[in-house]
Amino acid sequence: MTAPLDLRSDTVTRPTAAMRRAMAEAEVGDDVLQDDPTTKRFEAAVAERLGKERALFFPSGTMANQAALWVLGAPGTEVYVDAEAHIVHSEVAATAALCGMQVRPVKPVGLVMRAADLEAFVRTPSADAPEASVVCVENTHNGAGGVVSSLDELRAIRTVADRLGLPVHLDGARLWNAAARSGTALEAFAATADTVMVSFSKGLGAPIGACLAGSAEAIRRARIARKRFGGGMRQSGVITAAAHHALEHHLARIADDHAAARQLASVVDGVAGARVVPPDTNIVMIDLPAPRAAEVQARALALGVRIGVWTASRVRAVTHLDAPADRVAEAAPRIAQAIEATFAG
């Protein structure tokens, strides 16, 4: 029997044979001593693609996001950030624990935080009110369903941040997807922020890692944060070789994941009252008519498809490198069947 198709996340991919070869053949050195040639080459290539002075490799996007907040912000202040952002819900309160800052969740009127939403949450200065030190944006927005914010929208947020005198961090774990979908250059998106995080272990299919890019001074300080957070790595070329391979070979195919996600959405939307957030990119959020996500998940698994529970009434399916279009096309009616069986009668 074929193994279930795993659509829980785009992080479930396995390194390809060519990627493993690149890892095995990587020339390495001690990266804490800034002596790993493969990692240095990779960081320079990432900085160039993002149009920033420097980039620094991190073991995870979470660590890179928190390092950015540590660099840009200050203890005892707050971060303006979309209420459904990864930083708010999925980084185990690291902003409080590691950076000494609190998040100010900005509740958007639409799916994701826009400039007007940010403006509405700016505090009136007073003797009691916390000061803000950073604005954070997420593109694509995972929790909203892989939603792309346009360049104009990010520029408008930047304008508000400039007026407030605040730096901007862009959580671009899936900036690749935003660029592929919108046709906007990575560099143009990155130019709207002081620091940008990009991940290699999602749509690009590398096993590990993210980069933080920014000015030479921001990255000098990010290196301190990385070491302090326990992320100093020695022969990291073994893993940056995989990320570099992913960047060079898997970026061009990312639009295939978007097409597969749209196909899946078209099959599932409306089944037994379920509503799909129309996918901009590779994330398909399915809102169920009642909080029975765990049952739908279990039924889908019995039919050979793994999907994720996002909330009690929302399941998530994500397309990726190891989910070819024909297998996603087979999986879609099975997810529909799982929903139907859950809500029948």
Ligand SMILES: Cc1ncc(COP(=O)(O)O)c(C=O)c1O
């Ligand atoms: C938007 C976003 N930011 C940050 C991260 C964190 O990345 P990591 O899992 O590498 O810590 C994720 C992970 O899914 C994400 O979706």
